């Protein structure tokens with residue numbers, strides 16, 4: 001079910017999101033450069049947000065979904081031909097099985113209510129050997145974990161999980177890790193590329 005609170009949070013937050021985007025832009029460039037090297041395919045982006053990066057995709061048939069109508073409205077003004085945008089919950093995808101070659105999760109896996117359920121849906125709609133691209137922060141096993149823990153309550157009000165470990169998700173074992181790209185000086189952000197087993 002769509003999380004009404006996260007949905008309405010992003011509806012209110014949509015107008016300030018461009019400020020967050022300034023910070024995320026270089027990471028998304030790395031993500032999309034990686035995707036642009038792959039053979040043409042059917043790509044699903046879950047939690048597409050305001051679509052500021054949509055123009056960077058050079059090929060592929062793009063479907064972007066999001067639960068926030070305000071984010072989608074902004075993305076709609078930016079999308080080019082060949083991009084389809086739909087209001088949909090990533091935890092309850094209205095797509096048939098094995099429909100997509102690639103799924104992009106850019107700063108969304110630690111935002112959704114149930115990341116395991118999200119991965120279950122991603123697994124279902126991916127074709128055999130299809131790939132997921134997960135761009136996110138991951139709580140490291142160093143001093144930064146204390147920052148994540150301290151930021152926990154504040155993060156809750158901002159609708160994301162500051163303490164986030166991918167290995168704790170049962171569904172991740174259904175995928176093989178292909179690539180681990182560390183971003184920034186302390187490698188707090190990463191682009192992880194997985195393939196459906």
Ligand SMILES: C[S@@+](CC[C@H](N)C(=O)[O-])C[C@H]1O[C@@H](n2cnc3c(N)ncnc32)[C@H](O)[C@@H]1O
Nearest residue numbers: 010047048049066067068071089090106107112
């Ligand atoms: C932090 S923003 C990331 C936006 C974009 N992917 C980016 O990298 O800039 C998270 C986005 O995920 C959306 N979202 C949250 N829960 C969702 C869900 N269950 N299904 C689809 N989208 C969701 C929010 O509305 C928001 O637009």
